[in-house]
Amino acid sequence: MLHQNIKESTMPAHQKVEGIIVRQLKAVRSEADYAEVLKGFYAYFKAVEEAIAPYITTDVLPDLAERRNSSYIKRDIEELGGTIDNLPLATAPQVNNVLEALSALYVLEGSIMGGPYIVQMLNKYGIHRGTSFFSGYGEDSGKMWAGFTAVLNQHGADESTFAHAAEIANETFYNFGEVFASVTSEN
Secondary structure: OHHHHHHHHOHHHHHHHHHHHHHHHHOOOOHHHHHHHHHHHHHHHHHHHHHHOOOOOOOOOOOHHHOOOHHHHHHHHHHOOOOOOOOOOOOOOOOOOHHHHHHHHHHHHHHHHHHHHHHHHHHHOOOOOOOOOOOOOHHHHHHHHHHHHHHHHHHOOOHHHHHHHHHHHHHHHHHHHHHHHHHHHHO
16 A cells, blocks of 8 residues: 555655654744744645645545645644744645645645644643644544545555655655754754
């Protein structure tokens, strides 16, 4: 199954990005700090969403309108009193077809699984607002992930496409990490 292959093939990149983001979140000491971290998420998710938009339609992903997207991050930033001005540079992978788009979306959709842990971490730091994005799909997170991976597996049923799909997912992780690496170097 493609989703399992991507998971295994992207583990090092996933762990590296996760480490970068966790360090950013551990440095949060105020709602303003948190809003700045969210700007990186917003910039990157929006860039990837724009890259995949021509390929990910409701014909491909029937519950697309119900899926979490960058508009949730924007609302969280605004709830914290921030704006989406002065966003960090974010470069999406080049996407040329449905399978590449789904492979990039794998990274964004997969981030919902760690969201509840991020909310708990933020709560420890006194952050209780602006967490709708990281709350994911609530109790439906597992169901939504399963629905996404079923679509990914259906479009990536041909094993000869696995390596390229994993390459796109790895690039998506790498580029995501670069957003936060640039933020870290600026601070």
